Amino acid sequence: MAAVAIVALLTFGLLSKGNSRLAVGESAPSPPLPKLEEHGKGSLTEYRGKWVLVNFWASWCIPCRDEAPELQKFQEEHAGKNFTVVGIDTQDLSDDGLKFAKEYGLTYPQLHDGNGDNGHEFGTSGVPENYLLEPNGKLAWDTPGPVDAKMLEEHVAPLLPPSKKEA
Amino acid sequence: MSLRARLGRLPAALAVLAALFTLTAPAMAPTVAAGASLRTILNEIEEEVMCPVCGTLLGLAESPQATREKAFVEKLAKEGKNKDEIKQALVNQYGDAVLALPKGSGFSLSAYVVPIVAFAVAVVLLAFAVWKWRKAAGSKDDRRPDVEGPSEEDRERLDQDLARYDL
Numbered sequence: 001m002a003a004v005a006i007v008a009l010l011t012f013g014l015l016s017k018g019n020s021r022l023a024v025g026e027s028a029p030s031p032p033l034p035k036l037e038e039h040g041k042g043s044l045t046e047y048r049g050k051w052v053l054v055n056f057w058a059s060w061c062i063p064c065r066d067e068a069p070e071l072q073k074f075q076e077e078h079a080g081k082n083f084t085v086v087g088i089d090t091q092d093l094s095d096d097g098l099k100f101a102k103e104y105g106l107t108y109p110q111l112h113d114g115n116g117d118n119g120h121e122f123g124t125s126g127v128p129e130n131y132l133l134e135p136n137g138k139l140a141w142d143t144p145g146p147v148d149a150k151m152l153e154e155h156v157a158p159l160l161p162p163s164k165k166e167a
Numbered sequence: 168m169s170l171r172a173r174l175g176r177l178p179a180a181l182a183v184l185a186a187l188f189t190l191t192a193p194a195m196a197p198t199v200a201a202g203a204s205l206r207t208i209l210n211e212i213e214e215e216v217m218c219p220v221c222g223t224l225l226g227l228a229e230s231p232q233a234t235r236e237k238a239f240v241e242k243l244a245k246e247g248k249n250k251d252e253i254k255q256a257l258v259n260q261y262g263d264a265v266l267a268l269p270k271g272s273g274f275s276l277s278a279y280v281v282p283i284v285a286f287a288v289a290v291v292l293l294a295f296a297v298w299k300w301r302k303a304a305g306s307k308d309d310r311r312p313d314v315e316g317p318s319e320e321d322r323e324r325l326d327q328d329l330a331r332y333d334l
Contacts, residue, residue: 060231091220093236096235114261115261115265
């Protein structure tokens with residue numbers, strides 16, 4: 001009986017320790033999270049029907065500072081294509097996050113994942129990380145580390161539907 | 168002015184200094200005490216909360232996130248918040264995982280109760296095992312065939328030998 005208990009504990013430990021990265025085709029975890037810029041909670045489920053680029057970031061993260069303007073520019077260029085970037089400020093103080101968003105003029109929606117649980121559910125190993133979700137909430141593409149304009153144009157833009165103007 | 172005259176004024180000067188010290192000391196004391204108590208609160212909190220990103224005590228962490236967390240704690244302490252209020256503010260930002268010691272209520276209580284219960288169960292099991300082992304050993308002794316004592320003849324010879332050697 002003791003042996004069974006030990007094996008069970010070890011198995012639980014191994015399973016709970018490993019946060020495997022979300023795989024392409026899997027549904028993204030979408031728990032309600034506090035909104036960063038206003039009161040109340042929001043969730044990725046609110047954006048079902050749209051392509052969503054989920055960007056995990058933090059104000060203390062140096063590469064996030066280079067990435068933020070690129071994401072804002074991409075958002076402005078592709079917002080008409082049934083697409084939005086959603087920022088998730090993770091393991092960060094909300095005031096610091098707000099200051100960061102203001103400093104970089106980020107207009108896309110922001111959620112606050114203070115304890116980092118949502119990031120762990122995605123399987124992030126740090127910040128920044130980016131996940132492109134299909135309109136049904138399933139993962140289409142992801143990359144650990146920061147994105148730049150070239151990566152966004154090569155990997156994200158081709159997947160987005162044409163805007164109404166283009167169509 | 169002669170030396171005697173100067174010496175004559177010394178007690179008066181000392182009295183003025185003493186009076187000044189008496190007047191200013193109470194005013195300075197709270198500043199010194201406040202500084203000391205602020206440092207004490209900061210030190211205590213840094214030993215009781217975690218840096219969520221580093222997974223170590225905040226006092227040991229040097230990461231950018233830890234630096235921001237320390238600044239947040241210091242800001243609240245300077246605003247006059249007590250230790251519990253500061254820890255609650257940290258929980259609001261980072262979740263319960265920021266606490267180095269689990270809370271003594273709800274599910275977190277199990278962190279304290281489970282080891283005690285496990286120890287008690289282990290002691291009972293050990294006592295039961297020892298009791299069973301001793302009982303088994305006792306019953307083995309019972310199964311041992313009776314050993315016959317020395318015969319009457321041997322006993323007489325033994326008595327004689329003892330008497331002969333004056334033992």
